Amino acid sequence: MEVLILYAPNCPSRKILSGLIKQVLDEFGITYEITEEIIRNNEEAVELRFYGSPTIKVNGVDLEPGADEAKEPGLG
Numbered sequence: 134m135e136v137l138i139l140y141a142p143n144c145p146s147r148k149i150l151s152g153l154i155k156q157v158l159d160e161f162g163i164t165y166e167i168t169e170e171i172i173r174n175n176e177e178a179v180e181l182r183f184y185g186s187p188t189i190k191v192n193g194v195d196l197e198p199g200a201d202e203a204k205e206p207g208l209g
């Protein structure tokens with residue numbers, strides 16, 4: 134399983150979230166790779182379809198239901 138965590142600079146939730154994801158996946162014995170990527174500008178946010186900090190994507194799919202239809206990606 135590939136987990137991507139996208140986050141804005143100074144996101145207070147990123148470290149907690151990353152730890153919780155690791156804990157849950159370890160408990161279920163799921164093999165995973167976690168990548169964390171900071172979003173520094175609006176261009177990166179649009180390119181990576183960043184809807185808020187943190188954004189979690191598993192195997193390329195945003196975990197927030199309907200994220201693509203509901204909002205425009207961006208850093209702001």
